[in-house]
Amino acid sequence: MELFVLWDIDHTLIENAGVSKEIYAAAFRALSGREPTEPARTEGRTDRLIMRDMFAREGLPVPDWHLIEAALAQAGEARLEELRRRGTALPGVHDALKAASTQIGWVSSVLTGNVAANARVKLAAFGLDSLLDLPVGAYGADAELRPHLVAVARERAQRLHSVPADVPTVLVGDTPRDVEAALTTGSGVLAVASGIHTQEELIAAGAVEVLPDLSDTKRVLGILESFAGH
Structure with missing residues (x-):
């Protein structure tokens, strides 16, 4: 069958032991130049929605998606060993x-x-x-x-x-x-x-x-x- x-x-x-939230925060920081005031809200949502929500809550314009995706990928790759250690x-x-x-x-x-x-x-x-x-x-x-x-x-x-x-x-x-x-x-x-x-x-x-x-x-x-x- x-x-x-x-x-x-x-x-x-x-x-993921919190590493996911750190990836979103790092991507936000790379794109905005500052730390987010709140952690990302995830719970099964897509990265498109998660990142758009982060920028909206901070009162900032949402960057073009290709920039967000690149920032997320870079932040994720940088945390591979941390994820392996903690997760x-x-x-x-x-x-x-x-x-x-x-x-x-x-x-x-x-x-x-x-x-x-x-x-x-x-x-x-x-x-x-x-x-x-x-x-x-x-x-x-x-x-x-x-x-x-x-x-x-x-x-x-x-x-x-x-x-x-x-x-x-x-x-x-x-x-x-x-x-x-x-x-x-x-x-x-x-x-x-x-x-x-x-x-x-x-x-x-x-x-x-x-x-x-x-x-x-x-x-x-x-x-x-x-x-x-x-």
Whole structure:
């Protein structure tokens, strides 16, 4: 059975231990010449929205996107070793990704609010990048709203791997925005309460399949297989 699996990164696959907030602050500082007065507001939003919000809250004009993306990428690359030192891959993630990557007919990639360069940094810090088909993923530069990223990833999967348009898609993520992105695009969703949102909050957002984390590889694969059969 064929399946297109799209994994969120922060708090789903990895714990960034505050490094993400430092990347946004560093990018803001590089572009504005001063420190932000508040940390970035993330919670499943795309980098386009996160950075635009930071500048708006500071009462500053928003720089052109290509400048923001470059500043984010530079800040992320500079913090690779810090992320590796302070952060971690979450329980079971390596085994779950490896298992998904070996399923015949499955394409396993990412759907993340991070720009592509920083998605790669975060995954590479913990040896997860080789377990995912990153070229077909969707990233924070591709759209402002998370649900719109699903169409981007589907188009890339069709173009790069001839994945039929009707192949089931399932999102794996830790926020109500991940759940919303799945429900509004006809995708399945496996929600994990490994971030700041509880299992109850994820169920209230509309997720039917909710796990505390990805540590039970057999159960994770079973849930994903159930979407392949839809």
